[in-house]
Amino acid sequence: MPDIGFLAPYDFSPLTILSFALVLAGYGYALLHMAPEQRPGSVRIVTFVLGVLLCYGVMQTRFDYYSQYMFFVHRGQHLILHHLGPFLIALSNPLPVFRFWHERMGPSLRAGLRPLVRVYRILQQPVIAAVLFVGLIYFWLWPPIHFDAMLSRQLYWTMNWSMLLDGLLFWWLMFDPRSPVLTSALGYGKRILILAAVAIPQMVLGAWIVFSRGMVYDVYEVCGRAWPMAPETDQLLGGLLTWIPPAMMSILGILIILRRAMREDGRVVKPSQLAGENP
């Protein structure tokens, strides 16, 4: 019989489980009740669910235990929470599901959500989004902050949730399916520029960790490792995970956006241009 103990949460968080359950239930309900022509195809559904389950897996299974006591596993956890998971979720284009729920919201709920919308608009300014994306990585990896975050349960959860939420905001900004020609969505050129810009500081940070002679993150030394591994190896692997995969994700993102831009090139025409041609 397979060992299902691995699937049990190491640090049980009812709020986390509830949030993930609500997201999946909300998505599933919308799929069943929305108009068939708007319903995402099976590939998109699988992509979405995979992204959500990956994030859940690194937060509420035994994986979380190894993330707390091995630096490189921790880097893997953040790679999923801040990059891969949100990347898949945004790429799956859940916009029809958002629309479905937006249409069903009462006016009072919409009014209540207005301050949140305002914060969202600010966070999605290109410069702020890029600075926040890289800034959070640097913030939580700043050695004294990282030490505290690994010691305090509350800070640890704040760290992981902030990474996940920021990852969702950032990749949604990058993969917003609405055409920048027709809507106020961010232009493709700017998206590509941001993706390139955020890759560089991440590579610098990763390389710095890889090439550091001394121990940068001694909290794993202090608190004991999950299994006996040379601290240098742990740090080296963690540095590589900070350095290479995020840079590759940026490149992958750029390629996806380029493809979309090339497809749209010449096909989408601004209504104002149409109006100009036919006075």
Added chain:
Amino acid sequence: MTKRLLPLILTVSVLALTGCFGDDGRWHGKDISGLMPELDFELMGSRGETVTPQDSAGTIRLLYFGFTSCPDVCPTTLTDLRKAVNQLPRDYRDDVTTLFVSVDPERDTPERLASYASFFGDQVVGLTAAEPELRELSKRYRTTFGYDEPDADGNYNVSHSSAVYVFDRTGKARLLLRPGLTTQQVSEDLAQLAKESRG
């Protein structure tokens, strides 16, 4: 609107950051006030009796995870702690209790723990429990331990935390003594802690 907000956000984040780094440098150890929960456990003492923090209430508690077959780290740490306590002003020497929690209950019987602990001073208490309880306790203080494969003679190594958790007289988590501190530094921290809370 964003142009006006950006400097504001930057200012707030810088303030928040400096707040985080605003360590007044009062301690040689790492200040963990507010980061960790207060001292709480129910373990087995070296006579097989149940021991809780109540038994050492009113003293400064030094919590350390280890095992008696530990070749180097545990004896060194316990020796250093004894030296640091002996360097305290005479009045405070009896105010510090060292709680040595063995994470190797398989080999560390109460008798073995008793003789090991007494070797490092009267104020050292040897404690242990069944593995699940030890896992709970180490999780509470965000540390872990693991066992190596036994060799041909049945000996095995145990990985454990190398830090000492310091709790004040009321049981609040206060300091984390990382390896590398001198006896003098540890002694100064303990003296300061003993002084501040003595009625």
